Amino acid sequence: MRKNTLVNVLFLAPCVFAFVMIIIIPFFLGLYYSMTDWNGVNPDVAFVGLENFRSLFSAPDFIYSFLATMGYTLINVVLVNVVSFVLSLIVTSRIRFRNFFRAGFFVPYLIGGIVLGYIWQFILNSILVDLGEALSLEFLQSSFLSRSGSVIWAMSAVNTWQYAGYIMLIYIAAIQSIPASLMEAATVDGAGYLTRVFKILIPMMANAFTISLFLTLTTSFKQFDMNFTLTNGGPATRFLDQPVKASQLLAMNIFNTATANRMAEAQAKAVVLFVSLVVVALIQVSINKKKEVEM
Amino acid sequence: MTPSRTSPRTGRSGPAGIPALELITFLLFLLFMFPFALVVLNSAKTSREIIFNAVAWPADWSQLFENVSLIFRNPTVDYLGAFADSTVITALSLVVIILFSSMAAWVLVRNRTAWSTALFMAFVAAMVIPFQVLMYPLVRWMRVMGDFAGIRLLGTVPGIVFAYLGFGAPLSIFVFHGFIKNIPYELEEAATIDGCGRARIFFEIVFPLLKPIIVTVMILNGIWIWNDYLLPLLVLGSNGVVQTIPIAVTAFAGAYLKQWDLILTSTLIAIIPVVLLYLFAQRYIIKGMLEGSIK
Numbered sequence: 231m232r233k234n235t236l237v238n239v240l241f242l243a244p245c246v247f248a249f250v251m252i253i254i255i256p257f258f259l260g261l262y263y264s265m266t267d268w269n270g271v272n273p274d275v276a277f278v279g280l281e282n283f284r285s286l287f288s289a290p291d292f293i294y295s296f297l298a299t300m301g302y303t304l305i306n307v308v309l310v311n312v313v314s315f316v317l318s319l320i321v322t323s324r325i326r327f328r329n330f331f332r333a334g335f336f337v338p339y340l341i342g343g344i345v346l347g348y349i350w351q352f353i354l355n356s357i358l359v360d361l362g363e364a365l366s367l368e369f370l371q372s373s374f375l376s377r378s379g380s381v382i383w384a385m386s387a388v389n390t391w392q393y394a395g396y397i398m399l400i401y402i403a404a405i406q407s408i409p410a411s412l413m414e415a416a417t418v419d420g421a422g423y424l425t426r427v428f429k430i431l432i433p434m435m436a437n438a439f440t441i442s443l444f445l446t447l448t449t450s451f452k453q454f455d456m457n458f459t460l461t462n463g464g465p466a467t468r469f470l471d472q473p474v475k476a477s478q479l480l481a482m483n484i485f486n487t488a489t490a491n492r493m494a495e496a497q498a499k500a501v502v503l504f505v506s507l508v509v510v511a512l513i514q515v516s517i518n519k520k521k522e523v524e525m
Numbered sequence: 526m527t528p529s530r531t532s533p534r535t536g537r538s539g540p541a542g543i544p545a546l547e548l549i550t551f552l553l554f555l556l557f558m559f560p561f562a563l564v565v566l567n568s569a570k571t572s573r574e575i576i577f578n579a580v581a582w583p584a585d586w587s588q589l590f591e592n593v594s595l596i597f598r599n600p601t602v603d604y605l606g607a608f609a610d611s612t613v614i615t616a617l618s619l620v621v622i623i624l625f626s627s628m629a630a631w632v633l634v635r636n637r638t639a640w641s642t643a644l645f646m647a648f649v650a651a652m653v654i655p656f657q658v659l660m661y662p663l664v665r666w667m668r669v670m671g672d673f674a675g676i677r678l679l680g681t682v683p684g685i686v687f688a689y690l691g692f693g694a695p696l697s698i699f700v701f702h703g704f705i706k707n708i709p710y711e712l713e714e715a716a717t718i719d720g721c722g723r724a725r726i727f728f729e730i731v732f733p734l735l736k737p738i739i740v741t742v743m744i745l746n747g748i749w750i751w752n753d754y755l756l757p758l759l760v761l762g763s764n765g766v767v768q769t770i771p772i773a774v775t776a777f778a779g780a781y782l783k784q785w786d787l788i789l790t791s792t793l794i795a796i797i798p799v800v801l802l803y804l805f806a807q808r809y810i811i812k813g814m815l816e817g818s819i820k
Binding site: 332348 | 547549551656661722
């Protein structure tokens with residue numbers, strides 16, 4: 231028996247050690263640093279209580295980033311899930327080349343946010359603007375990335391392009407686990423295609439919606455890489471009579487704050503990101519779970 | 526014959542609707558692929574050609590090799606070095622994550638005690654912690670480890686691989702846990718009666734059975750680690766000895782601002798290995814992802 235315990239401990243040790251060193255300790259250090267005057271230069275830090283948090287909620291750039299992140303998350307969750315659900319319906323239908331299409335839609339997910347940010351910057355800033363000039367279409371002649379009203383939408387479109395193929399696979403797995411006899415029976419009973427999708431398919435795959443919405447919600451909330459190389463926060467706009475960066479989402483706001491050596495303030499912002507992510511995700515999961523039971 | 530009430534868009538019931546759906550799907554497929562086409566086309570042009578007409582067919586494809594060699598010869602960024610480092614970091618991280626996470630997950634599944642449940646819950650809960658909360662305290666903590674314990678983690682390959690084990694373990698343990706739960710315990714019991722030790726049971730009986738789920742864990746972690754930007758940036762630094770591809774691409778784009786011929790070629794170099802790998806392993810990758818997402 232003692233030998234078994236030894237094996238258990240040895241088997242768990244590497245992961246537990248890395249987990250404690252990389253996640254647990256930095257997490258609690260992070261909570262502490264958010265309540266200090268840490269500036270990244272001075273090795274000594276002093277406890278200041280909730281001072282950093284108090285000033286956050288009167289800083290227009292932070293409030294703006296917070297609201298922009300919420301808006302981006304909302305748009306993104308809807309866009310990604312609608313597109314990926316429709317794609318999953320298409321590639322599980324009886325069309326020819328469905329495996330080829332399925333594989334193709336997944337390709338953008340292989341490309342990291344950093345690289346695709348540059349690619350889409352080129353498309354949105356050069357190709358589309360050229361196209362607008364060639365066809366004298368006024369709405370294309372200035373880049374979607376240079377207008378504060380459209381930049382968040384452009385980012386969501388790019389993210390949907392990247393992420394839809396991945397979420398599509400989750401929906402495909404769910405659709406394939408539904409017995410074919412169920413759909414056939416409904417067809418025999420005269421249920422039209424949309425009726426079958428809404429009355430049978432969607433309720434039967436409620437669990438997949440819980441997972442997919444959770445994944446898109448959390449990744450949108452933490453969006454950084456694509457934001458960084460596609461827009462780098464721009465263009466400039468005004469919010470509460472202050473100049474702010476129109477597409478600076480929370481993660482980038484944190485990054486820029488830390489780059490300016492305001493480490494404790496960045497850490498306080500990160501804690502706000504963490505708490506709001508947990509709250510929003512808990513609400514989403516509990517609503518979805520309730521729906522799963524009802525269905 | 527009554528006309529089908531099924532929407533032609535979805536074409537589930539009649540073969541007549543399917544060519545139309547195939548065409549629409551093909552157009553969608555082109556929409557998903559056109560950014561890659563633009564990257565390839567413009568990587569074979571000079572800066573002047575791109576400004577003149579970005580969607581035109583390249584006048585001379587040999588320009589592609591010209592651009593590639595310009596990138597490999599440029600003094601600011603060591604692309605080949607970054608490629609080698611990215612490969613080593615991703616491969617090593619995958620090995621330690623798969624080995625140690627499966628070991629830990631197996632112990633957690635087979636020991637139904639209060640502490641194993643608590644430990645599993647801790648791993649699961651940690652998945653909602655955003656990287657932004659951990660990143661700056663982690664760097665400071667790693668520096669402390671280097672200064673006082675003499676363990677150099679910052680700027681080294683072992684350091685970042687260790688960090689990837691910490692960040693990758695929770696999800697990987699979760700995925701392995703779900704899979705191992707469904708492996709019948711009788712297999713291991715029989716081996717115990719034959720006098721096989723616990724460690725041998727894992728490596729000789731359980732681990733080979735994990736093959737399908739190892740593919741899933743490998744893909745999920747591989748795509749993430751290969752494309753990851755912030756962790757390498759913070760742990761390795763933007764101009765450290767060890768570099769990764771995403772850092773090299775940003776360094777390059779920062780140095781050659783708006784020189785799209787070179788930036789797009791650099792993204793092409795970053796994309797090609799991943800896409801080639803995907804083309805060869807596409808069937809296993811899609812299958813692995815579908816299996817993993819059911820869990």
